[in-house]
Amino acid sequence: MTLDHKFFEGDENAPVLVLLHGTGGGPDDLLGLAKALSPASAVLALAGPVSEHGAARWFRRLAEGVFDYEDVVFRANQLADFLIKARETYGLGERRMIAVGFSNGANIAAAVTLLRPDALTEAIAFAAMSPVPEPPALDLHGTRVFLSNGERDPMAPLTSTGELVRALRERGAEVTEHRHPGGHQVTIEGVESAKEWIKSIADR
Numbered sequence: 001m002t003l004d005h006k007f008f009e010g011d012e013n014a015p016v017l018v019l020l021h022g023t024g025g026g027p028d029d030l031l032g033l034a035k036a037l038s039p040a041s042a043v044l045a046l047a048g049p050v051s052e053h054g055a056a057r058w059f060r061r062l063a064e065g066v067f068d069y070e071d072v073v074f075r076a077n078q079l080a081d082f083l084i085k086a087r088e089t090y091g092l093g094e095r096r097m098i099a100v101g102f103s104n105g106a107n108i109a110a111a112v113t114l115l116r117p118d119a120l121t122e123a124i125a126f127a128a129m130s131p132v133p134e135p136p137a138l139d140l141h142g143t144r145v146f147l148s149n150g151e152r153d154p155m156a157p158l159t160s161t162g163e164l165v166r167a168l169r170e171r172g173a174e175v176t177e178h179r180h181p182g183g184h185q186v187t188i189e190g191v192e193s194a195k196e197w198i199k200s201i202a203d204r
Contacts, residue, residue: 003046003082007090010042015096015122015198018083019045020105022127024055030100033186037100037124037195044086048104050075058108065129065155067107072131076111080119083112098198099123102186103155107131110164113143113173122201124194126186127153129160130167141172146197148178148190155184 006027010016017038019030027045034043048056050071059075060068087093099109099120106128112120114135121143128147145168149161168175178193 002085003049003079005044005046005086007086008043008045011040012042012095014038014040014042015098015202016042016044016092018097018099018109018120019043020058020099020101020109021046021048021056022101022103022105023048023052023057025102025105026056030102030105033102033191034100036191038198042090042092042095044083044090046079046082048108049078057104059104059111067131069132072108072111073115076108076115076131079108080112080116083119096202097122099125100194101128102126103128103184106156110145110168113140113145114138114167114171117143124148124197126190127156127184128164129156130163135167135171138171140168143168143171143173144176144201145173146176146178146194148180148187148194150180150182150184150187152182153184 017034021029027047048058050057060071101109106125109123110128111131113123124146126148165175180187
């Protein structure tokens, strides 16, 4: 199954940004964020395949903050397979690919990094929390994740974000954490920190 998406060409020397919107969003939601993070990048902007009362999402949930974990795994694999196919479809080869997600999009990005390192090894996640309670013990050395979270975020509490950080680090992933005093949002400071993170890894 393919996923609805838009693709915008970019500099082949810049990373490809995969944009994953929050609940009720669409492919255009994070285009401005992509420009702020890496203006020269090619962009793959996707639409969540799950509908919750007409609002697009990446996976089902049973209630606010309560995920359908079986569906998380299914949809993470669906997205991973799509990303692998997209490399062929758009001639991306081995170019660096970074998922950029907010809220529900950040959670699916985190799930793919935990479950499918063959498809995705870099992610920038704004307002993410732990997407799966017991991810498999995969070797995630080489995986790099940037997390930006609010200290007063009722939708993505830091306790759950901490579980995600532990899961990633226990498997060998490199995690960079950014905190801001706000809530469930993308902040200017978070964007600037993520932009520097992209550059710092490219300079290695």
